[in-house]
Amino acid sequence: MNALLEQFLSESRDFLQGIGEKLMQLESDPESIPLMTELFRFVHTLKGNSGLFDFPEMTRVLHASEDLMDAVRHGRVSYSQDLTDQLLDAMDFVGILMDEIETTGRIGNSHATNSVELTKSLRELLAAASTESEAHAATPHGISDIDHPSVDQVLEEFAAVEVDFANDTTASFGEPAFELNEVVAMALYRHATGGARVFWVEYIPEPECFFKGEDPFYLSRQVPAVLWHQSLLQKDIPSLAEMDVYSSQLVFQLLTIATQEELDDIFRYVPDQIQRIEIPALAFVVPFGSEHDDTIDDEFITRTVGFINDGNLERASHSIRTMLELSAPELWSSSLLRWAQLIIELEPDNALIQCALINQLRTHEPLDLVALTQDISSKSASVDSHLPNADLPHEHDEHEAINSEASHTDATLMASFYTVLTAQKNVLSVPASPWLAGRMKSVATTLIATYRATHQVDEIEHIEHALQQALADNTSQPLLAWIDKVLDSAPELSDIQEAAPIEMPIEQSTQEVSVATEEVILDPSSKFGRRVEDTSPHFGRRAEDTTTVVSKTLKVDQEKIDRLMNLIGEMVVAKNALPYLANRAETVFGVRDLSREIKAQYAVINRVAEEMQDTIMQVRMMPVSFIFQRFPRMVRDISRKLGKEVELVLEGESTEADKNIIEALSDPLIHIVRNSLDHGLESPEVRVAAGKNATGKLLIRATQESDRVLIEIIDDGRGINPNVIKQKAYEKGLIDESALERLSDEEAVNLVFAAGFSTADVISDLSGRGVGMDVVRSAVERINGTVGIESEVGKGTRLYLSLPLSMAVxxxxxxxxxxxxxxxxxxxxxxxxxxxxxxxxxxxxxxxxxxxxxxxxxxxxxxxxxxxxxxxxxxxxxxxxxxxxxxxxxxxxxxxxxxxxxxxxxxxxxxxxxxxxxxxxxxxxxxxxxxxxxxxxxxx
Amino acid sequence: MAIEYKKSLAVFTEFVGVEEAENLLQWLLKNPKGKINLATCEHIHAANLQVLMAIKPLVAAWPADEDLQRWLAVLEK
Missing domain, CATH: 2.40.50.180 (CheA-289, Domain 4)
Structure with a gap:
């Protein structure tokens, strides 16, 4: 893991903590503008930081949170506890992602869906609240005229999302619809019954995707194990001349047996633009061919169905085979018979489907795949619970399960349905609170969703009507009355529950529903907003399990460390008093044994103190990369400005030294590097003329030599001419004439460290003001370091700094x-x-x-x-x-x-x-x- | 150039990038009877696909790349 990522993780945890705290504070003081502003700033920074890395899942959720907080901050969305819940959920999710990044270095594919769900619910909150504030134009926050366009924008932006959400997954995405041929359909059926999961993937790239560098077509082609696919245009393009080629109208649809993980991985950047539905095997069973006056006599149908019902599949199969041989293969009935044969082969136990299929020969009604399979399965559920539900996805996720089960209007579901209604009634019965309007809306949303799930779409209108009335009067009475009406007309709940057959998947959903309703009843004030069939992921890392998440790094104020350092210093001194004491014991008081014991004790204390000192020193240690990391950018900028080509090599970045040393080193090093670039390295032409590589090399190396750090800055530039230095120094009056003769080359070169020395005739903005190297030297000497320079004309210069590892003791x-x-x-x-x-x-x-x-x-x-x-x-x-x-x-x-x-x-x-x-x-x-x-x- | 425009034929080679889409549309509008040759094409960016799907020009040669050919089958009239 690189240092940047580590820093991001450690910082982000602080932010998450901060966000959590601020949210809590907001609960008690929801009108506080400074709190909201700070909260927004936290989320904003966190989002910005996450954008540096390749974590689309995290950034997406944070972005939605940021938008929401921004809306809250500007009063477009009013604060509610539901909002806090959502944001806390989102932050918990981000925390989970961080844990995963910390342990594995990346985010698993499995989070993409959750991320999308969370983002949706956040956006929904924003959209819903915007609608609300739009409806009551004069909200307490008072939306000024200037704000209106932005509200509209928000509305526009999220309108699609909202519709999409309300209809679950099937609003902007169509129902799975595919025209296969018999061969492909049979292949898919074989895969599906053979344990593979067949996914219908519909990918509708967002219109502006081309500007994001995406190629949806390429993405679609990456999906493995595709058995069928097609590309479509969303609508006919009215005028070709005005067609915007850079606004995507494409839709890609495919059927694949790729795993869920593979799909999530391929579409991980656009999870909100795809719809993935598992298609049950029987959905592929559809006879093909021309359906004209081919008649199969009733006798055959009755006989074959008889065989199947008797469990004599061999004879049924034989009879079908004979019939097939007699019919023309392209006929619809032949196709149907081939299917029947295949089902007998692959799903021998599924007599109901087999019979239903063969019975189609008599009715000649075109088969509606999904309806047929679901119809049969619901029948099988209520009529004969022993029949396996072939159409129910094997390991469907909750989401899809609810989707498919939603269509069964069987007794169990009705029981759950009435439980939901009762729960919502309880919610409304809670004494009025400032959030009454929001509560009523959430109840209405729940009711609508429940009705949609049970396919009683007609009632939705009534609910909405009741809600409008309730909002207008600011009382929950209309909604309560409506619920009572429905409950009164309902059969006894217990009867329904008894009548419900014991079917595992449905049973599970009942439990989920009742758990959710219990929450509502027990804690209506905080949970009232949850929709009962809420499928949004929960990241319940609240108070109960925060103990398991312990940050491994500790941020400590430097002052505390400094104090610790001083104390251990005092300790070292105090410890040094012991030998004196031992000495006195012996010489002054003449107690030799005591002296020896003191000395023995001293040895122990000495060892511990030294270890302590070492450890504290290590706490203060920082890698030199802290200052090195800014060089690549700096060298690049300066060399471009000077028109030089420079290759920068950094070595020993992990070498460590005391924080103070590292910090004090920063300015001198920058100075030295600038000098090397400006004076040391030549322009490419000069270098080539001198027979050198056009690109100059600048090496910055840090090494540890016993208790000192050695930093060298080596360039292969023109070097320093000692005679020029001597001359310059003489001109500036730094040395006298005798020194001019006397100084050795090495001494002369080291004159560059003399105060007021500069070789550059023209003062540039880089160097040449004569406050260069002497400042470097005094800065280095201040931290007990030494600096020196070696140079060879035409070959290059080596500048070295030798610094103590620590300067405390x-x-x-x-x-x-x-x-x-x-x-x-x-x-x-x-x-x-x-x-x-x-x-x-x-x-x-x-x-x-x-x-x-x-x-x-x-x-x-x-x-x-x-x-x-x-x-x-x-x-x-x-x-x-x-x-x-x-x-x-x-x-x-x-x-x-x-x-x-x-x-x-x-x-x-x-x-x-x-x-x-x-x-x-x-x-x-x-x-x-x-x-x-x-x-x-x-x-x- | 990933698309070479001849008198009444646009030849697609290897990877046809997003930046070609605008020109392709203009060319196809100017040459309503223009054909396209995809024989050596390996991939076209979705923006180009969209143009082709909207206009459905005659395909003089289908891509040798079978996967691409299957995807582009939608261009058959």
């Missing part, structure tokens, strides 16, 4: 001079040696010595600190010499004696002492004394 060596102690940072100490007096020699009145074949200048610390004393040698007449590295050179500092090294927290000096040169700070020692820490760089 400094390791210093304690030295003694003039009976005082001082600290010297360990990272500057190269070695400690004792130089015998005889090996000292004088060059130009300066003390030097030769160490391993190298001349090292020696400086006396007392002299550097302007102390009048001479350094004191030990008994063997050797001088304690501390060799330090200053600006890449070794210098020996003669002191009186060496002591131990300690970890200290270096506090920079402030106040009057702040201006004191030669010291980098002071620290408290374990025994309570103050240690002054020298800064040899400034000292020498």
């Amino acid at each position: 400094t390791n210093v060596m304690i030295i003694e001079s003039n009976e005082q102690i001082f600290g010297v940072p360990m990272d500057m100490v190269v070695e400690t040696v004792r130089v015998p007096r005889v090996q000292l020699s004088s060059i130009k009145q300066k003390q030097t010595t030769v160490l391993r074949g190298r001349i090292v200048p020696l400086l006396s610390l007392n002299e550097l600190l302007a102390l009048p004393q001479e350094q004191v040698p030990n008994e063997d007449d050797e001088f304690a010499t501390l060799v330090v590295r200053v600006h890449g050179e070794h210098v020996g500092i003669v002191v009186d004696d060496f002591r131990e090294t300690v970890d200290i927290i270096l506090k920079p000096m402030s106040g009057i002492l702040g201006g004191l040169g030669g010291f980098s700070g002071a620290a408290l020692l374990g025994d309570g004394s103050v240690l002054m820490v020298l800064n040899p760089r400034e000292l020498i």
Whole structure:
């Protein structure tokens, strides 16, 4: 998982949390504009962020939520608890998606449908509320004239969705209709009875799909295992000359035995534009051929049906075969007989269908596939429950199940139907509340849906009428009266339920319905809006199971970490007091055993403290990629501006260092990279002329070297000419004439770090103001880093920064001079040696010595600190010499004696002492004394 | 160019992109008797399909690609 995605997930969880909280607050203060604005901002940001990734399912839901919140914010939609429920559901869903992304890195196909459902219900809420506010033009929120167009727009935009939703899946999509030939139909039937699920897919691309880079035709062609397909135009194009070729009018229809997952995957970006219906096997059973005066004698029909009813399929099959041989194959009756044979072969137990089919030979009525199968199945359900329901999809999803079962007006359904009515009546009986209008609308919606599901479409008009009346009077009486009327005319509920046969699928739906109604009764105030046959997915991750979702990352205020860091620093110091104590126990009080025990205890505390320090340090560690990630864009922009071709290579991005170091490094690095691009790399022509690749290479590499981070910026540009640098430096008065002669090439190159140095004659907006490299150097030195440069003319330049991993605790060596102690940072100490007096020699009145074949200048610390004393040698007449590295050179500092090294927290000096040169700070020692820490760089 | 327009024949080759649709419509309107040759065509963008379905020009040669041919069968008069 990449860092961006990780950040997105962690941020998004915060947003979800925030959204949840705000929604809760809104419940108690629904009129609060600031709350809504903030809520909108959260959802808006979350949506925007999700758009960065390839998660259409998530973005879709968030987009709908955003639109809804926007409408609420502008008062177009009034706030309701139903709305909160929907939004919380949506956010729970997004949370689930995030969990999945976190574990698997992607969103499974299975969520596409849920996503569409959720989006629909959100949109529906928006559309419904818009209708409402339109109806009552003078809502409390007062829609101004300016707002009207947008309301209209919203209405227009969602009108289609609303119709679509109200009719479930079959409004803009047609009923499955396909003209097959017998061979294909039989093949489909074989597949369907053989365990495969045959899906009818209708894909109506949205008109503007071409502008989104979609190719619906290509998408349709990707569907595997298609047995039948066709493409259509939605309507005839009236005038070809005015035809808009970039507005899609296409409809693609196909029958496939591809799995649901495959289909969801192919259409995952356009799930709202396809309709997927599973077609039961028997829907394909339709005889083909010319249906003219072919008569099959009644005797054959009666005989064959008799065989089937007796269970003697072999004889039935034989009789059909004989009849087939006698008839012309293209006849309708022959086709029917072939079907009968196939059904006997594949579904030998389905006698009812077989008989029904053969009986068609007598009635000659054209077979209505879906009606026939469903009719028979409902008969089979109520007449003979032992017959398997071949037409019921095997593992249909809830959605489709309800769809197909909705057409059975059998007893069970009626029982559920009356339960629903009773429940709705209860909802309305709840004492009036501010949401009465919304409640009545939801009841009406439920009733309409229920009636539609039971195919009593005529009644819908009455319900709507009652609703209008109820809304006008602002009382639920008309609706209640209407429900009572229906309930009164109903048979006793218990009778119906007893009469209902025990059929699993239907039984299940009854349970669902009763569960839903129970909710309504128990908690009408929060659940009243749910439609009873509500198929919208629920993502019930409310209070009861939030404990299972624990974020693995913890966001902590940096200040807290800093405080922790300081505390562990104090701890380290305090711990350092123990050895002193042990020492005192032994020398002052003469208790040797105690001293030893203290020391043993110290070892334990030391170990724990160090581990703690390490861990806290790691908390503060950040990868250098934090600053590296901005370079690709920057290099691209600058190189384009300069007309150079540059290839940027980043290495070691995962190298880590303390947050402060990384942050302090950001500006200097940008400076250096700009310099390399501007001065270092040449234009393509110059490069080619010099025999180099036209594209320059810029390498930025981070590596860890023991306790330091090394960052190198290497280019293969023109390099730095030391003579030019020397000349420039001389012109600017940075060096004198003697230095001009004396400086080595390497020293000269490092002059670029001198204050006020610039080689560029013309000041560009990139560099050349003379505040370049010296700023870099001081910035790096401020965080105890060093910077250096190596260059070869014509070959390129290597700039390197060496930085400490962390700067909280400094390791210093304690030295003694003039009976005082001082600290010297360990990272500057190269070695400690004792130089015998005889090996000292004088060059130009300066003390030097030769160490391993190298001349090292020696400086006396007392002299550097302007102390009048001479350094004191030990008994063997050797001088304690501390060799330090200053600006890449070794210098020996003669002191009186060496002591131990300690970890200290270096506090920079402030106040009057702040201006004191030669010291980098002071620290408290374990025994309570103050240690002054020298800064040899400034000292020498 | 994925569609090559000859005097009264438009030859479709390989993948015919969305940007061809406008020209195709104009050409077919200008040449009502124009035919199309799809022999070496592998896929046409849906926008082109829509134009062809609306106008239903004569097909001089069907695509060699069988899948595409089946899909384009709707163009048969």
